[in-house]
Amino acid sequence: MNMQVNTVADPAVDETDPVPLVVDLDGTLVNSDLLIESAFMVAHRSPHSLVKLPNWLRSGKATLKAELARRADLGIADLPYNEALITFLRAEKANGRTLILATASNEKYAHQVAEHLGLFDAVLASDARTNLSGQTKLDALRAHLDGGAFDYAADDDVDRVIWRHARKAVLVNADAKLTAHMRDESNLGDTFEREHADWRTWARALRIYQWAKNGLIFVPLLAAHELADVGTVAMALLAFIAYSLLASSVYLLNDLVDLGDDRQHPRKRERPFASGRLPILHGALAIPVLILAAFVIALFLPPLFWLVLATYYVLTLAYSLGLKQLALLDVLTLAGLYTLRIIAGGAATGIELSFWLLALSMSIFLSLAMAKRCTELLVMKEHSGDAPLGRGYVASDLPPLRSLGTAAGYTSVVVLALYINSPDITDHYSHPARIWLLCPVVLYWISRIWLTTLRGQMHDDPIVFAARDTGSRVCVLLGALIMFLAL
Template sequence: MKYLILLRPKHWVKNLFLFVPYFFSGSFFNLKGLFFLFIGSLAFSFMASSIYIVNDWFDINFDKMHPVKCNRPLASGLISKKIAAIIICSLIVLSHTLGCILTIRFLIVLDIYFIVNLFYSIGLKNISVLDIFILATGFVLRLIAGGVIAAVALSEWIIVMVFLLALFLAIAKRRDEVLISLTLGKEIRKANKGYNLDFLNVLLALVASAIVISYLIYTLSPDTILRMGSHKLYYTFVFVLSGLFRYLQLTYVYHDTGSPVKVFYTDRFIQISVVLWILTFFTIIYCKDFLDYMIGP
């Protein structure tokens, strides 16, 4: 169990972003493409787990002071640094082995992800503002990797929106950490010295507004309508808005956004919003004739 906790398999859900370009391409039922995307997501999952362990390695002292992270295998001493180093190397080799089944371009994206996050773990995470930008970049790299595997060109809007969404989640996470620091009376992360609640509240409002505006522009864009073959994409906007509202409620009212992955797995409102968004988009892209028959072209 301690090794599973070290690998954080629950966080592998983030690698579903690799499937996003394929979903929007209208070719989601091509099983060969899905198989290669599955291989790619596994490669990214193993590489991400190696980074999680590296990050835990450099965060041991801070994690020991955290009310929840103190229970992590490295911080609690359940797993030694020597064993952790062996696991890191094994995961990197396994990730590259799977990546070799795909393309060189995918391997390049995979290695860029590893290098960026390695530097993040070593020290860049201690630089306020830059830290959240690097976290958001990781999601964009997943998106690019998915586009490379599926041979799908990414629109500038999908890249911008994924970056903004990841930035929003990272800011909410930092806000939760600042609240914990205030409660404990000590810093649990060096980068948090450059943050306070007022600053993070402004950033959350700014990024949330940018997400809403960007999404509306995307769904109403003539280029998007032409590519998707439908002008009904704006129907999905209500689920994006409800999901954002709920996350802001969790952030400001319940102070429970320290782990976006935990929110995704446990919050029914968020889950329903995501599922309805996917189903609506699926119907618009893959069931155009049925939708036109039901509500008109």
């Protein structure tokens, strides 16, 4: 078996000589992959173009990259740059060293990055005919440098063929296995380690804290007083797990299609994928795994639950890819998605749902969805101007949104009052008149939500705010006490 050893174009070059430093782009200069980013952006902004993907792939990766780049304008200034590496490159540049950007990314993005940073003396990148990766990149470098020596900074296993011919291998964001290989194969230079992502980073990406929303699946059990039935509770628990896994897949998808918009948001830019703390390829691979797990669990539940789960996913996919950009239709969709969780609970347990429960749910969650949009408008107006990115609203929409949101919230109190007066109430409560005390509690809570929103103190998600807010917790406890006393 032949082993390819490390060779340098000019062995006489001293290791202290300032030979050109060649720098890779994806995963090295930026903590991201511009091919995957451009694919998700096209899926978001021009989904009809995706039908052409098979033809582009048949024509080769160079064609695929060129076609995606033609349709996707990435926010180059907002990319998650490797600041430690850039600081190093600036110092090398100040010392008179030649810097070359050599990347398999399309030339459009490569030149935009080079122009933004102002560091590189030359740019070598893929075009519509050539995918500049591996051996092809090495050949292009040799031709550009007339066979001269160079150092090479990169992050991936595909770069080993280039490192073997570089004077020094500069490892950036390389894993332990690759680092061990390179110690044996090449002369190691500087190393730049990636910030290690732990379970907490993945918990943020999967939005584990958002799983609390899926507690709505248990609402039908509470309303029907079925919590003592172990079998019914077990079915609801399986539904909760399936729904949570599917919801996390949607959160990942949202983060990947919204990368550009999130990076311009003062808080969302710190999300794991937008900030580069997690590789976006890992997120893209996790999505189908979560979907498959959710639907496998759903097989143990009634067919109606499977149908509700599928409806939820289709609706969330439509929301992620377009509905959230349509004013008013977006908040109606959000309210519907919350109500679907309650319907899912009924489908999983076989409990018949009350009209009153569904009407109450739509009213409350429509109000909270509008509070969410008002919060986004207030944040973007304060930090960068008129409108929240990727949304169909402008700053002047704040007054009508506030009016519509509070009206929807107070409508829920009216629905609750009508329910208390309905014949249905006597089926479950011995003292239904005592439930009237719940009306002022709900009225106070809705008013508190909107006062907090308009003061600019609301969390990005009002549901998360309510789960953490002491006043909201007190309202829940009071509500539970009132319902208990009405039994």
